[in-house]
Amino acid sequence: MSEREERLLDLLEKRTFDGLTPAEERELSELNATDDVSLDLTAAAISLAQLEKVEPMPAQLRSRIESAADEYFTQKVSQSGSTRTVRESNAGWWNWFGWALAGAACIALAANIYLTRVNPPLAAGPGPTPTPAPVQITPEQQRAQLLASAPDIAKANISAGKESYVPSGDIVWSDTNQAGYIHVKGLPKNDPGHEQYQLWIFDESQDPKTPIDGGVFDVNSEGEVVIPIDAKIKVKNPKVFAITVEKPGGVVVSKQEKVAALAKVETNPS
Amino acid sequence: MADSILKRIALGNRDAVSDCLDTYGGLVWSIARKMLRSQNDAEDAVQEIFIDIWKNAERFDENQSSETTFIAMIARRRIIDRIRKSNRRISADSFEDVLSEPESRGDRKIEISVEAGEAAEALRTLKPEQQQVLQLSIVQGLSHQEIADVTGMPLGTVKTHARRGILQAREMLGITGIGKEASI
Numbered sequence: 342m343s344e345r346e347e348r349l350l351d352l353l354e355k356r357t358f359d360g361l362t363p364a365e366e367r368e369l370s371e372l373n374a375t376d377d378v379s380l381d382l383t384a385a386a387i388s389l390a391q392l393e394k395v396e397p398m399p400a401q402l403r404s405r406i407e408s409a410a411d412e413y414f415t416q417k418v419s420q421s422g423s424t425r426t427v428r429e430s431n432a433g434w435w436n437w438f439g440w441a442l443a444g445a446a447c448i449a450l451a452a453n454i455y456l457t458r459v460n461p462p463l464a465a466g467p468g469p470t471p472t473p474a475p476v477q478i479t480p481e482q483q484r485a486q487l488l489a490s491a492p493d494i495a496k497a498n499i500s501a502g503k504e505s506y507v508p509s510g511d512i513v514w515s516d517t518n519q520a521g522y523i524h525v526k527g528l529p530k531n532d533p534g535h536e537q538y539q540l541w542i543f544d545e546s547q548d549p550k551t552p553i554d555g556g557v558f559d560v561n562s563e564g565e566v567v568i569p570i571d572a573k574i575k576v577k578n579p580k581v582f583a584i585t586v587e588k589p590g591g592v593v594v595s596k597q598e599k600v601a602a603l604a605k606v607e608t609n610p611s
Numbered sequence: 612m613a614d615s616i617l618k619r620i621a622l623g624n625r626d627a628v629s630d631c632l633d634t635y636g637g638l639v640w641s642i643a644r645k646m647l648r649s650q651n652d653a654e655d656a657v658q659e660i661f662i663d664i665w666k667n668a669e670r671f672d673e674n675q676s677s678e679t680t681f682i683a684m685i686a687r688r689r690i691i692d693r694i695r696k697s698n699r700r701i702s703a704d705s706f707e708d709v710l711s712e713p714e715s716r717g718d719r720k721i722e723i724s725v726e727a728g729e730a731a732e733a734l735r736t737l738k739p740e741q742q743q744v745l746q747l748s749i750v751q752g753l754s755h756q757e758i759a760d761v762t763g764m765p766l767g768t769v770k771t772h773a774r775r776g777i778l779q780a781r782e783m784l785g786i787t788g789i790g791k792e793a794s795i
Contacts, residue, residue, distance in 0.1 A: 357777065358748050360692050360694070379788025382676050382684055382784075383730070383784055383786055385676075385686075386680050387780060388642060389680065389730065390727040391734075392638075392642065396637060396641050396644065398637055402640070402654050403636060406657070406661050407628070407632070410661070411625070413662060509651065
């Protein structure tokens with residue numbers, strides 16, 4: 342192999358395994374070999390061969406990419422001045438329809454305000470006392486309320502357990518309210534009929550060998566969930582939280598065979 | 612015969628992007644999650660990868676590889692670039708986790724493309740050390756130095772296993788390029 346070929350192979354190999362610096366990219370380009378993707382394709386095939394499973398992409402990530410695509414293709418069309426893409430031509434109609442709908446809604450709202458102010462409904466005697474509709478508060482909102490009102494929030498950032506994935510998020514808890522929430526992302530979706538996540542609370546009142554059961558929960562394909570903690574007994578000054586994978590419904594004592602996440606309390610009021 | 616997804620993207624068909632995400636979204640996501648240990652990093656990388664895919668769609672040559680392998684190649688390149696730019700180094704704590712990955716998962720592999728099946732076959736013919744180096748490098752995104760640190764092999768040995776292994780695998784896959792395995 343010639344010196345040039347040897348150097349070329351070095352660069353192609355480095356591009357495949359470690360990536361090239363800008364200077365090396367230029368060197369490869371000067372050697373007229375940027376199109377030799379043989380090692381990259383080989384590595385790609387190996388990476389596919391070694392992939393154990395294909396997990397669905399999180400929905401919110403897909404939305405981000407779809408939005409980026411809209412932007413990218415709009416720019417591309419405007420730069421090239423070529424014919425509009427299929428999606429764009431439809432988007433134009435939808436945009437028009439959206440504005441028309443918004444306009445109609447504004448007119449209806451204005452009419453409603455005018456009519457109710459100018460002609461208030463006649464009093465027709467006492468009617469039945471309206472029952473206020475129950476307000477549905479999401480776990481996210483409940484968590485926000487707890488954070489805003491509880492005087493003694495203990496907070497723990499979630500980190501990896503013993504599994505290959507790396508979850509993130511936090512766990513908050515209030516001794517006063519005896520309430521708390523897990524906010525976690527990055528845990529794989531579970532099949533509730535097969536296994537569930539279970540929270541364990543290590544606090545100062547319990548022996549570490551028998552942490553408090555914090556309830557079971559599931560993770561959907563979106564991968565980000567806010568779950569109310571369902572502590573089975575009173576929690577006092579939690580130190581560490583652990584999330585394990587257990588059989589459906591959870592267990593009384595975990596063997597901790599699959600520790601999905603750990604969270605050490607960093608902010609503790611006491 | 613219908614145009615491939617990448618050809619439709621190259622022609623500026625926006626709807627082909629949705630087809631691309633339907634078909635390859637999970638695949639790219641899984642590769643990113645395997646190589647990048649942070650979920651946030653993986654999300655950012657996947658978004659960049661798909662933009663790269665749109666930009667490079669016209670480069671796809673169906674005579675050279677399957678669409679799946681081409682997309683996996685773009686994904687790997689972007690991820691490696693991110694790893695290199697972030698100067699990421701795995702922590703000592705994660706060495707045990709990395710090495711505890713089973714060396715052979717045989718039956719658990721999913722056959723995603725023809726090349727993937729052939730690559731699995733090719734890997735089986737390599738020496739165990741070559742398999743280990745390629746697995747740590749290609750699948751888990753470790754640099755040669757990191758592999759040397761993790762396995763205890765001298766850096767030169769890691770480089771030799773990597774080169775011989777990938778050239779031999781390339782030859783078995785029938786992909787043509789510079790350098791012959793026999794000449795190393």
